[in-house]
Amino acid sequence: MLLLRGFLLLTGFFLLGESIAFVFDWPVSGGVVGMILMTLFLMLRGRVSEDLGMASQSLIAFLTMLIMPGVVGIYFLGEELAGQWLAIAGSLVIGTLLSVLTTLWLMARFMPRADREPTHD
Template sequence: MSMLRGFLVLTVFFIAGEALRVLLALPVSGGVIGMILLTFLLMARGSISDSLAGASQALISVLVLLIMPGVVGVFFVADEFSGQWLAIGIALVVGTLLSVFTTLWLMQRFSAQEAGDHE
């Protein structure tokens, strides 16, 4: 029952993100908007419930399956990108490097804080 409650919370935020996307005509995925809203809520609360943590952990374990349909869809519209391969390649490389460096920076920052808390 606990995991079901966590999936319900994730679904509510997904629907809220979709509603905002449609109402405000935003060019961003409703799922992304919903996760931003959920992030702000969790930051304000300062903690995460066990049910939400359990549901999120279950989804992380099958993340590849959640991403795969979008990746496969790109192959069906590949001819539309025929003149844009350089821009796509640069965006992929820069985006990957930015995400890796951001993750590294955050890990170092929060690992140092946690190590300072234990001393």
């Protein structure tokens, strides 16, 4: 039952984001709007409930499959993107580097530091 409530909460935020993006005609994905709303909700709440955590952990195993449709969609845009390969390759490289650097910085900033010197007893 916890898993079902977690999926229901995730689906609710997704549908809320889709509705807001549609009503206000925003050029942003409804999933992104829903994710921002869920982040704000969790920040105000101050914790992640057990059901949401369980549903999120279950979805991580399928992350590659959830991303795949967007990647496959690029295949059908090949002709429109043919003349812009340098810009696409550059943005992929720079975006990947920035993503990795941001992740490393956040890990260094928020993870507890382990003792680097071994103790001699």
